[in-house]
Amino acid sequence: MSSTSQRVLTWLGVDDEWERPRPPIGRQDLVLAASVEAVSLLALELVRSAGGFEHTDGPVWAQWLAVSTGAALLLGRRRWPLVVASLAALHMFVAGVTMPQVMGQLSLQIVYFVALLSGVAYARDRRAMVVVIGTILLFMFAWITWQFAVGSAAQEMVDEFEDAERVGAFAPIPATVAMTLLVNVIYFGGAIVGGGVAWRAARQRLRLQEQAATIAAQEGRLREQAVVDERLRIARELHDVVAHGVSAMGIQAGAARRVLDRDPDAARTALSRVEEASRDALTQMRRLLGTLRAGSVDGGAEGGPDAADGGTGARTPEAGVDDLPELVAQTSRQGLAVRLDVVEEQSSAASRLPRGIGLAIYRTVQEALTNVRRHSTADAVSVVVRVDEAAAYAEVEVVDNGRPRHGTSGSGLGQLGIRERAATHNGKVDIGPRVTGGYRVRVRYPLAAS
Structure with missing residues (x-):
């Protein structure tokens, strides 16, 4: 396989593991199909009134049926994209053989284009998509070639340009063939390229959504971890403050109790140290509480940082x-x-x-x-x-x-x-x-x- 073919297949997502979600038939599908059918029937009658179907032998009900069934295909274009693309190709062939002027209507051409584009854009199995779309393209261009080679199109061109003078750079018949092929290349190529772009855009949107969800989940975990870390830090601070202060007070209180009767001065000194240790412990606890309350909106409220710091409003x-x-x-x-x-x-x-x-x-x-x-x-x-x-x-x-x-x-x-x-x-x-x-x-x- 050439490098160009490999790049095309890669762009179409043949080796991509992502599968586009298959949405059910929804309101937008119903609205699209109903709108296309209404516009198509109106356009059909306008063309008939202008004499555009004088060479069409099919009855009116068959023409209406062709237009209606074409519009109905759009209902499942997202749910069953490859099936709809295949049915659209079959519809184009049958209508083109039996009622070519009806098949050539702009409304049905839009239906075929959208069906083919949706087949590329919504197909979950990308390898099957390449096979189905490739088969449709081969069939359509073989049909066009057959029309020019042995079909009625060749005879029509001969009859039309038999006595015509050459007025351009190309002969009439080759120019008509080349123009037909160019229009079909642009038509089918545009549908495939548009479908590929839509598929890649959907994949990118979903990946961005997944990344956003992952970032949000990580942010939540980090926020929870920050809360846990802060709680552990506060627990360590409280343990250090309380353990140190209570230990000091316990030792001095025990010393005061032992010498209370025989040495009141020593007991008084020990009790003053208990008071000093308790005051120091309270000061450090106020410092810790001031840190916790630093984010308070109403700093001057009762129990706020100002109260914790003796009314100074500054954290120690x-x-x-x-x-x-x-x-x-x-x-x-x-x-x-x-x-x-x-x-x-x-x-x-x-x-x-x-x-x-x-x-x-x-x-x-x-x-x-x-x-x-x-x-x-x-x-x-x-x-x-x-x-x-x-x-x-x-x-x-x-x-x-x-x-x-x-x-x-x-x-x-x-x-x-x-x-x-x-x-x-x-x-x-x-x-x-x-x-x-x-x-x-x-x-x-x-x-x-x-």
């Missing part, structure tokens, strides 16, 4: 590396010796960390210190934050010198939160006991991924 910035000294100092006041080292390979590199990584480092340290107070016998903790912009990483490491305290196993949500935060920023987590003693929490975040 999220915690970061710069807030670690205060966190360490607060933990040290609760009886745990904590040393903080921030190692910056470049000047002020920690302050330039992305906000998300800064918050993740802060929450990691906060969770690690809370776990040390609640589940370890340690009395000293080392917190080291390393930031190297040239090597493109930020690392936080929390190491204590204790052993696990029996009967204080937690839910594991704290470490899960650390791992989830790290995964959000493509970080690597190393959590577990050390061979030399103590427990280590280390997370490294790649800066380039942020």
Whole structure:
């Protein structure tokens, strides 16, 4: 098969797996067929009244029947396209042999054209379409050739142009044959090309609709995933805030209870630290609620962001590396010796960390210190934050010198939160006991991924 034939078949969709939906006979088909029949019968009678059928021997009812059956074919042009195209070709042949002047009416020519175009445009089996349409074309051009070769058309031309003078560039008979062939090539070729264009346009529309539906479905899934991710983030934030605050309050309250009778001043100090821890926890919860309510339309309404932030209308910035000294100092006041080292390979590199990584480092340290107070016998903790912009990483490491305290196993949500935060920023987590003693929490975040 030549490359040209292959391109034509490909354009017609022979190897395409898509099948155009086959619609049932609908209102538009009924309206089209009824309109064509009405116009065709009117045109038929107008031509008859003008004397155009003087050489037609068929009775009037046969002429009406030919026009009506031709229009009726349009009812199934979308439902059974190849059957209608074949019947239209048969109709053209029978009417052309018995009543050529009726077959030549513009209305019936339009019917045949639309039927052939619909066969190409709506056929589901594209290989069968090529076979059927190709057979129709071969049959029609063979019929035309037969008419010129041995049929009455040849004799009519001879009689008509026998004594005619040559007035153009071509002889009358060859010019008539060439004109007839050219008109039929344009007629049948236009129907095939128009049907192919309509089929490809329908396929493109359906693919665009499927793509739009896929995009809409993906958008919905992404929106749902964003909601789930935000809920997980909020859950981690609330866990960190509540666990840290309640742990601190529990430790100081227990200390106050033990020394309440023998050392009122120490109890008073411990209770003041409980108050401080509760105030800090409330402040961080207000900060989180302010983030959630930032999209509120009526910001000044009761319970809105202004209320959450003490009426200032401004959200408190999220915690970061710069807030670690205060966190360490607060933990040290609760009886745990904590040393903080921030190692910056470049000047002020920690302050330039992305906000998300800064918050993740802060929450990691906060969770690690809370776990040390609640589940370890340690009395000293080392917190080291390393930031190297040239090597493109930020690392936080929390190491204590204790052993696990029996009967204080937690839910594991704290470490899960650390791992989830790290995964959000493509970080690597190393959590577990050390061979030399103590427990280590280390997370490294790649800066380039942020």
